Amino acid sequence: MKLIYFFLLFLATSIHSAYAQNETYAKPSGFVPEGYALVWQDEFNNNQKTLPYKEWWFETGNHGWGNHELQNYVDRVSGNDTVAKIQNGSLIITAYKLAIPYQGSDIISARMNTKKSWKYGYFEMRAKVPAGKGTWAAFWMLPENFQHWPLDGEIDIMEYVGYKPGITHATIHTKAYNHAIKTEKSAEHHIKDIENEFHTYSVEWTEDYIKGYVDGIHYFTFQNDKKGDMETWPFDKPFYLKLNLAIGGDWGGREGVDPAIFPALYEIDYVRVYQK
Numbered sequence: 001m002k003l004i005y006f007f008l009l010f011l012a013t014s015i016h017s018a019y020a021q022n023e024t025y026a027k028p029s030g031f032v033p034e035g036y037a038l039v040w041q042d043e044f045n046n047n048q049k050t051l052p053y054k055e056w057w058f059e060t061g062n063h064g065w066g067n068h069e070l071q072n073y074v075d076r077v078s079g080n081d082t083v084a085k086i087q088n089g090s091l092i093i094t095a096y097k098l099a100i101p102y103q104g105s106d107i108i109s110a111r112m113n114t115k116k117s118w119k120y121g122y123f124e125m126r127a128k129v130p131a132g133k134g135t136w137a138a139f140w141m142l143p144e145n146f147q148h149w150p151l152d153g154e155i156d157i158m159e160y161v162g163y164k165p166g167i168t169h170a171t172i173h174t175k176a177y178n179h180a181i182k183t184e185k186s187a188e189h190h191i192k193d194i195e196n197e198f199h200t201y202s203v204e205w206t207e208d209y210i211k212g213y214v215d216g217i218h219y220f221t222f223q224n225d226k227k228g229d230m231e232t233w234p235f236d237k238p239f240y241l242k243l244n245l246a247i248g249g250d251w252g253g254r255e256g257v258d259p260a261i262f263p264a265l266y267e268i269d270y271v272r273v274y275q276k
Contacts, residue, residue, distance in 0.1 A: 029124060029126065029200050029216075030216065031124070031200055031202065031213060031215065031216035032122055032124070032274055033122055033204055035276050036121070036122045036274035036275060036276055037274060037275065037276070038272060038273070038274055039118070039121070039273050039274060039275045040114075040116060040118075040272070040273040041270065041271070041272045041273070042055050042056075042091075042270065042271050042272075043089075043269075043270045044086045044089060044090055044091040044268065044269070044270060045086075045089050046086055047086055047087055047088070051075060051076075051082075051083075051084050051085075051110075052084060052085075052086055052091065052112075055114060055115060055116075056112045056113060056114060056115065056243075057112070057113050057115055058073070058074075058075035058084075058110060058111065058112055058113075059073055059111040059112075059113060060072075060073050060074055060075050060111075061073055062103060062104055062105040064249075065111075065246070065249075066149070067246070067249040067250045067251065067252075068248070068249050068250050068253075069136070069246045069247065069248055069249035069252070069253075070105065070107050070247045070248035070249070070253070070257065071095060071105060071107040071108060071109040071245075071246055071247040071248075072102060072103055072104065072105035072107065072108050072109075073108075073109060073110060073111040073244070074102070074103075074108045074109075074110070075110075082094065083095075083096070083108055083109055083110040084110040084112060089269065090267045090268060090269050091243075091267070091268040092265055092266070092267050092268075093109065093110045093112070093137075093243060093244070093245045093265070093266040093267075093268070094109070094110075094245075094263050094264065094265050094266075095107060095108070095109035095130075095135070095245050095247050095261075095262065095263065095264040095266075096108050096109070096262060096263050097259070097262035097263075107247050107262075109244070109245045109246065109247060109264075110243075110244065110245065111242065111243075111244035112242065112243045112244065113240055113241070113242050113243075114240045114241040114242075114271075115240075116240065117143075117144040117238035117239055117240040118238055118239065118240075118273055118275065119236075119237060119238045119239070120205050120206055120207065120275065120276075121204075121205060121273055121274055121275040121276075122202060122203070122204045122205075122273070122274040122275075123141070123157060123202060123203050123205070123241060123271075123272075123273055123274075124200060124201070124202040124270075124271070124272045124273075124274070125139045125157070125158065125200070125201050125202070125243075125268060125269075125270070125271045125272075126198050126199070126200045126201075126268070126269040126270055127139070127158075127198060127199070127201065127266065127267060127268045127269060128195070128196070128197065128198045128199075128266075128267045128269075129160040129168075129194055129195055129266060130160075130162065130195070130245065130261070130264040130265055130266050131162055131165070131195040131261070131264075132162045132258050132260065132261030132264065133162050133163040133255050133256055133257060133258040133261070134162060134163070134247050134248050134252060134253055134256065134257030134258055134261055134264075135160075135161070135162035135245065135246075135247065135252065135261055135264050136159070136160070136161050136162070136245070136246040136247065136248075136249060136251065136252025136253075137158075137159070137160045137244075137245050137246075137266045138156065138158065138159045138160075138242070138243070138244050138245075138246070139157045139158040139159075139201055139241070139242070139243055139271075140154065140155060140156045140157055140158075140159070140241075140242050141154070141155040141156075141157065141239040141240065141241055141242065142154055142239060142240065142242060143234070143237055143238065143239050143240075144237065144238040144239065144240055145237070149173070150173040150174055150175050150177075150178040150180070151174075151175045151230065151231070151234065152234055153172070153173065153174055153234035153235050153239075154171075154172065154173040154174075154178075155172055155203060155205065155210060155235070155239060156169065156170060156171040156172070156173070156186075157170060157201055157202065157203045157212065158170065158201035158214075159171065160194070161251055161252045161254070162252070162258075162261065163252075163254060163255040163256075165194070165195065166190055166191055166192060166194055166195075167188050167189070167190055167191075167194075168188065168189050168191060168194060168199075168201065168214060169186055169187070169188050169189075170186065170187055170188075170189075170203065170212030170219070170220040171184050171185065171186035171187075172184070172185050172186075172210055172222045172235075174230075174231060174232055174233070174234055175230070175231040175232075175234075176229075176231045176232045177232070185222050186220070187212065187219050187220035188219075189214045189217065189219045189220075191214060191215075198267075198269055199214060199215055200213075200214070200215050200216070201213070201214055202214075205235065205239075207224065207236065208223070208224050209221055209222060209223050209224060210222045210235065241271060241273075243266075243268060243271070245264060245266040247261075247264070
């Protein structure tokens with residue numbers, strides 16, 4: 001009887017401990033708008049050298065990705081060249097310069113997408129971005145059934161190009177507003193220690209607007225014009241989240257690529273999704 005009692009006590013304690021631990025992992029940043037509840041998260045708390053496939057899928061290829069980027073996105077582990085690993089409570093996306101080119105490129109990196117999609121919500125990441133000319137880190141969103149850019153829409157929660165140190169960008173792209181025709185809707189925010197410290201990047205997306213934040217500071221708004229026109233507001237369907245570290249390209253490589261940046265590290269503490 002005592003054995004059963006102690007077993008039940010141990011079980012109850014373990015459950016409580018696990019619950020408390022999860023609560024700790026999901027401790028709000030303090031920047032979440034009122035009325036939102038946590039619906040999805042990846043806290044990256046388990047050390048693993050294998051790629052984090054559980055909540056994410058990896059895009060691969062070295063075709064420039066529409067921006068003449070230099071990296072080959074891979075989904076592999078080769079020796080120490082692990083392009084995405086979980087270590088010390090963070091996801092670390094790393095761009096490597098290879099001694100021997102792989103599939104036509106001597107630079108490898110990762111481009112990760114969530115398996116889940118959401119329509120509206122508050123989307124938040126805490127991260128430390130890489131330094132150096134040529135790096136281009138991003139946290140962004142594309143629609144679940146993406147077919148045509150920019151008609152289907154794009155939400156850039158955070159983009160950071162290393163040749164412009166201390167400046168982060170939030171942008172939306174639609175058919176009417178996009179960088180290809182120089183009409184994109186964008187804003188930038190200055191952060192003094194952006195490459196040395198973790199910061200929180202987020203957007204609140206509703207049927208009425210998309211708002212961008214850094215560390216809870218609101219610096220970007222795009223309003224729904226309510227015209228029912230997909231060319232100006234295609235943001236009425238589920239979108240998924242994306243994390244990637246590009247090298248070079250039309251924007252990231254505007255001032256060249258410094259060979260000293262490698263290996264370039266993009267460190268993500270967590271990614272969280274809240275909805276009403």
